[in-house]
Amino acid sequence: MGANWNEGMMRxxxxxxEEGQAFPLNHLHPFRYQLEIANGRVVEIRVAFAMHCFTRGPDAAxxxxxxxxxxxxVRSFCHDRYTLSSGLPLIARxxxxxxxxxxxxENYVTIDVQSAEGGAGSYxxxxNVMRVKDDSGLAVSLTIQSAYRLDVRKQPPTKGSIKFTRLIELTLDGTKPRPPRH
Structure with missing residues (x-):
């Protein structure tokens, strides 16, 4: 595995x-893990997180x-997204x-159902995933682009389903999965 596997990934x-209280974001630093896929192949999953995991669009004010x-x-720090982001590394794994x-x-989504005060909520x-083209062996870059509490009054933002391992296999083969037609 390459020594600079996380080069270019945001830390x-x-x-x-304004009161000087710090909200650390080191739980959203890049990491990697191994995943076994079909035929006993092992692929390195390189995980990164985008700013939208802990910020939202700028306030009108x-x-x-x-x-x-x-x-x-430039975005607004969001306390709700920040709090929920602590679970993102586990969700990625x-x-x-x-x-x-x-x-x-060209994104994918997983929806986490969480218990909250007064009932369940969806996160x-x-x-997205991209094949990594370097000499480190089988590797895929997984970027968590955004994560937020979903509006229960709106349709879930997903169409069809795909197993993550199959998505990784297709990505490694250079094939773009197609969503179902509705």
């Missing part, structure tokens, strides 16, 4: 609010104290045992 700086930026965009479906813009975790 998020903590968010510090434009609260400057909540702004978080990288080299591409468990994708092979979870139900996954097709989402918009949508949106991700």
């Amino acid at each position: 998020w700086a903590p968010f510090v609010d 434009g609260e400057p104290s909540l702004l978080y930026k990288d080299d591409r965009e 468990e994708l092979a045992t979870r139900k996954c479906g097709f989402a918009k813009n 949508g975790v949106f991700f």
Whole structure:
């Protein structure tokens, strides 16, 4: 496995609010794990997290104290998304045992049902996968693009289903899975 496997992947700086309280984001630093797929092949899954996992679109009021930026965009730090993001590394590791479906813009989604005060809620975790082309062996880059509490009044953001291991196999073979037609 390559020594610089996480080169170019974001390591998020903590968010510090106007009162000086720090919200560490090291749980969203890149990591990797091994996954066995068909025919006993083992693939390295390289996991990264995008800013949308802990931020939301800028507030209309434009609260400057909540702004978080990288080299591409400026968004508002979201306490709810931040709190929920603590479970993302485990969700990423468990994708092979979870139900996954097709989402918009060549993304996939898994929906985590969580208990909350007053009932259950759904947490949508949106991700994409890409084959890694280097000399480290079989590897796939998995980026969690966004994750947030879903609106119970709206249709779930998924179309059809696909097993994560099958998605990885197709990705390694250079085949783009097709969502079902509805």
